[in-house]
Amino acid sequence: MTSTIEAPPRRRRRRRPPWLRGPALVGLITLVLWVLVALTLPLWSPSDPLDPVADRLLSPSWSHLMGTDALGRDVFIRALWGARISLPVSAIVIVSSVILGTVVGAAAGFFGGWIDAVLMRAVDITMAFPPILLAMAITASLGPGIRNALIAMVLVWWPIYARLLRAQVIAVKQREFVESAHAIGASRWLIVRRYILPMSYTPVLVNATMDFGQVVLLTASLSFIGLGARPPSPEWGAMITEGATNFYQWWIAAAAGIAILLVVLAFNFVGDALRDTFDVKDLGDMKDSGR
Amino acid sequence: MPLLLLGIASIVFIVSRLTPADPLVQIIGERNLSNPEVVAAAKAQWGLDSPVPVQYVKYMKNLVQGDMGTSFSTRKPVFDDLVDRLPATLELTFTAMVIGLVFGVGLGVLAARNRNRIVDHIARFFALIGSSLPAFWAGLLVLYVFYAKLGWLPGPGRLDPRATEPDRITGFFTIDSLLHGDFSTFRAALAHLILPASVLGWGVVGIVSRLVRASLLDEFSMEYVKVARAMGLRERTVVNSHALRNALLPTITIVAFTFAFLLTGAVLTETVFTWPGVGSYAVNASRSLDFPAIIGVTILGGFAFLMTNLITDIIYAFADPRIRLS
Numbered sequence: 001m002t003s004t005i006e007a008p009p010r011r012r013r014r015r016r017p018p019w020l021r022g023p024a025l026v027g028l029i030t031l032v033l034w035v036l037v038a039l040t041l042p043l044w045s046p047s048d049p050l051d052p053v054a055d056r057l058l059s060p061s062w063s064h065l066m067g068t069d070a071l072g073r074d075v076f077i078r079a080l081w082g083a084r085i086s087l088p089v090s091a092i093v094i095v096s097s098v099i100l101g102t103v104v105g106a107a108a109g110f111f112g113g114w115i116d117a118v119l120m121r122a123v124d125i126t127m128a129f130p131p132i133l134l135a136m137a138i139t140a141s142l143g144p145g146i147r148n149a150l151i152a153m154v155l156v157w158w159p160i161y162a163r164l165l166r167a168q169v170i171a172v173k174q175r176e177f178v179e180s181a182h183a184i185g186a187s188r189w190l191i192v193r194r195y196i197l198p199m200s201y202t203p204v205l206v207n208a209t210m211d212f213g214q215v216v217l218l219t220a221s222l223s224f225i226g227l228g229a230r231p232p233s234p235e236w237g238a239m240i241t242e243g244a245t246n247f248y249q250w251w252i253a254a255a256a257g258i259a260i261l262l263v264v265l266a267f268n269f270v271g272d273a274l275r276d277t278f279d280v281k282d283l284g285d286m287k288d289s290g291r
Numbered sequence: 292m293p294l295l296l297l298g299i300a301s302i303v304f305i306v307s308r309l310t311p312a313d314p315l316v317q318i319i320g321e322r323n324l325s326n327p328e329v330v331a332a333a334k335a336q337w338g339l340d341s342p343v344p345v346q347y348v349k350y351m352k353n354l355v356q357g358d359m360g361t362s363f364s365t366r367k368p369v370f371d372d373l374v375d376r377l378p379a380t381l382e383l384t385f386t387a388m389v390i391g392l393v394f395g396v397g398l399g400v401l402a403a404r405n406r407n408r409i410v411d412h413i414a415r416f417f418a419l420i421g422s423s424l425p426a427f428w429a430g431l432l433v434l435y436v437f438y439a440k441l442g443w444l445p446g447p448g449r450l451d452p453r454a455t456e457p458d459r460i461t462g463f464f465t466i467d468s469l470l471h472g473d474f475s476t477f478r479a480a481l482a483h484l485i486l487p488a489s490v491l492g493w494g495v496v497g498i499v500s501r502l503v504r505a506s507l508l509d510e511f512s513m514e515y516v517k518v519a520r521a522m523g524l525r526e527r528t529v530v531n532s533h534a535l536r537n538a539l540l541p542t543i544t545i546v547a548f549t550f551a552f553l554l555t556g557a558v559l560t561e562t563v564f565t566w567p568g569v570g571s572y573a574v575n576a577s578r579s580l581d582f583p584a585i586i587g588v589t590i591l592g593g594f595a596f597l598m599t600n601l602i603t604d605i606i607y608a609f610a611d612p613r614i615r616l617s
Contacts (some may be wrong), residue, residue, distance in 0.1 A: 125298035130555040133573060133592040134306075137585045140577035141306050217425055221559055224427050225574050240428050244563065250435050257428030264423040 027269030030262055038083040047074055049081035049234040059251065066255040069239075070246055078234035079255035085235045086263070089146065090215040093153045098208050100154065101161025102201070108162065109169030110192055120166070123159040131156045132221060139227040146235070149228040153218055157211070161204050168200035175199075202278050210271030213264035220260050236260050297351075299593035303586045304350055308343055359590070360583035364575065369587035373569060377591075378462025379449060380561070380568030384553040386488035391495025391549065396539070398496060399503025404530065406508065414500065422497035426556050429490045430563030437486060445482050447565040454479060487564040491556050495549050499542060506541050510534040543610055547603035554595055 047053045052072035053064075060067045066076035108119040126134070138152035139145075172178065173196060181191050222228035223237030231238050236256040243253020338346055338360075353360065359369035395418075402414040437444045445451060449464055457467040457476055464480035510516060511534060519529045554570075561570035569588055576584035 121294075121298065125295060125302055128295055128299055128593045128596050129302075129589060130592045130596060132555045132558055133589045134302075136558075136573060136577045137303060137589045138306050140580055140585055141582075213423065217423075220425055221427065224425075224559065225562065226578050237425075237427075240425070240431070243428075244431055247431070247435065248439065250432070253428055253431050257425060257432070260425045260428070261420070261423055264425075265419065268419055268423055 021273075023269040024273030027266035027273075030266035031270065034083050034087065034263060034266075037080055038087050041080055041084060045077060045081070047077055049073065049078045050232055059249070067249065067251040069242060069249070069252050075239075075252050075255045078239060079236070079259045081234040082236040082239065082256060082259055083263075085146065085229060085233065086216050086219055086260075089150055089219050090212055093150060093157060093215050093219075094208050094212055096154045097157040098161050098204060100158040101163075102165055102197075102204065104158070105162035105165030105204075106169055106192055106197065106200075109166040110173065110188070110196065112170075116166075119162070123162050126156065126159045127163070129156070132218065135218065135222060136225065136227060139222060144227045144230070146223070146229040146233070149219065149222045153215060153222075157215065160207065160211075164204050164207060165200055168203060169196055172196050172199045206271070206274045206278050209267065209274055213267030213271070216260060216263050216267070220256075295597060296594065300351065300354055300590055301347075303589045303593075304347055308346065354590075359587040362576070362584040362587075363581040364579050364584070369583045372572060372584065373587055373591055376567060376569045376572050379566060380554070380557050380570060382463045382465065383484065383487055383491065383561070383566060383568060384550065384557055386484050387491035387553055387556075388495065388546075388550060390488055390492030391499055391553075392546070394492070395496045395499025396503050396542070397500075399500035400507060400530065400535065402500065402504040403507035403511070404526075411504075415504070418497040418500045420497075421493035421495075424493070425559075426490055426494065427559045427563050429493070430487065430560055433486050433490060434563070444486055445479070447563075449483055449566065450476070450479050487560050487566055490563075491553055491560045494556055495553065498545060498549055498552070502542055502545055503538060506538040507534055510538045540607075540611055543607050544603055546606075547599040550595075550599045554592060 050073065052068075053074050054068050054072050056068060056070055056072045058064055058068040058072075064074050064076065066074075066079065069075050069078070104119050104123070108116040135149070135152040135156045138155055139149045142148035142151060178191060178195050181195050186194075219228060220235070220237030220240070223235045224240050225237075226241065229235030229238045231242060236259055239256035240253045243249070243256065246252055338349055341349070350360075357370050359373075361367065362369050362372055365372055398414045398418060402411045405411045405414075434446065438446045450456065454476065457464055457471055457473060457480075460467050460470055465477055465484070468474070468476035468480055507530075513534075516529060516534050519533050520526075524533075557566075557568060558570035558573055560566070561568045562574050565571065569591065572584065573588040575581070576588065
């Protein structure tokens with residue numbers, strides 16, 4: 001569409017790929033740090049997230065960076081421990097949703113016909129709900145708790161990937177190399193696995209990266225409502241609930257809020273760069289989270 | 292679409308009936324569980340004694356007539372509860388939508404006109420924060436700063452606790468108080484709206500400004516914009532009356548999706564601001580395992596999703612002459 005003619009760069013320099021530049025690099029470093037903290041925390045954490053270490057409701061100081069909460073626990077340490085809940089939970093939700101979505105989307109796209117119709121109807125119906133409402137209903141039915149919240153989130157989240165993958169599979173299915181694979185007698189399973197899926201999964205993976213932050217938000221939202229992790233747990237949403245109870249001790253909620261913000265921002269930076277690199281349509285925005 | 296509605300209702304029904312948690316406990320309390328008479332009476336009253344398929348048919352039949360059962364916790368018909376609380380949510384979401392659109396388009400134009408300059412980066416970062424910030428913490432934060440510390444704006448709720456609500460006409464406190472000519476209530480209602488609507492609208496600013504920026508940049512590379520510039524029109528005219536008009540078209544499609552986003556966000560924002568809307572109703576319902584209420588809200592949510600999509604299609608057709616005239 002552009003009709004401007006750009007002057008060729010004077011010196012050809014090897015540039016780092018977009019996802020290793022600017023905000024994306026910052027995001028990537030942030031994420032690596034968070035993962036490192038989450039993995040190694042038990043080795044160096046100065047205190048247990050559930051044990052009181054000082055007086056109650058101390059404001060932030062050098063010995064307790066984000067103060068203490070109503071039980072005298074170190075808020076900063078708790079916020080760090082929260083990563084050990086939010087990150088794995090979100091990872092499981094995203095991975096399970098991608099797998100489920102891939103299976104359903106590939107089946108629908110490849111077989112077509114009534115299989116496609118039935119599966120896509122299921123996708124449509126699930127996507128007709130505001131995600132948080134459906135997740136709330138499912139979690140409430142299964143019984144509150146982080147495990148059931150996780151199940152609920154997977155049930156709410158997979159359809160977007162099924163829809164994405166199906167569209168790709170249908171497009172790839174008509175390419176000549178698939179036809180020639182048919183002609184040389186490759187089995188259907190082999191065709192899907194070797195020829196179609198590798199050509200189709202890019203948008204799913206890019207969207208999954210962008211969605212990761214949204215799932216972190218949704219996890220925290222469910223806990224905030226009281227359906228996910230329960231209070232003694234240092235989960236970020238649950239910590240913000242405690243922060244709401246101790247409204248004037250702003251640091252309790254702030255520690256968890258900043259932790260969420262950092263993780264979600266980082267994923268948005270990285271996801272944006274991935275999207276620009278692979279030029280994927282922004283379906284991630286079509287799905288909202290627990291904001 | 293009717294099929295989709297039926298599907299929505301069915302899914303929610305299935306979800307609610309597969310629960311291992313016993314709603315009976317919620318109705319009659321732990322202590323009465325050992326009393327068979329009370330248990331039987333409660334089961335009969337709530338239709339819990341018939342087999343699940345029968346419950347399903349019963350449920351669907353009632354639903355068509357607008358009967359969503361009786362809430363376990365408020366003991367009132369869910370439908371009435373929803374009608375009661377919907378205006379509060381709509382008032383909040385409409386206000387948030389206006390904030391989101393005005394600031395979103397403004398910020399998007401600002402960013403596009405200063406592409407890759409510092410203003411652009413700041414605008415985009417501000418928008419991105421909006422969609423990365425957990426609304427429930429943002430709510431607490433602005434309450435702490437603007438209500439508790441600075442005292443500039445009122446606290447949670449739609450009006451001060453002791454204020455009398457305006458007589459219900461539309462259920463929108465701002466409109467109702469105006470209709471009654473009660474300006475002090477109007478001011479109070481408006482002041483109470485500012486914080487929750489801004490928190491809610493901030494997320495929309497992110498979505499809208501990003502889209503406006505992208506499509507405006509697309510338009511800038513078109514021939515007609517170059518012609519307009521070559522003719523020596525002022526930059527403001529070029530942007531406002533040429534490029535922006537076309538750039539806003541895709542924004543319309545996103546408004547529907549944004550509205551759904553707002554309804555969702557309202558769940559959390561209402562909880563923080565103790566706003567007596569559908570969102571806080573849903574949260575209370577899921578905390579107390581009040582299944583009829585949960586089902587009701589979830590169906591309402593699905594229905595709202597469908598309606599906004601439909602309305603978008605219609606608005607889009609009106610806004611785009613190519614569709615309108617064909």
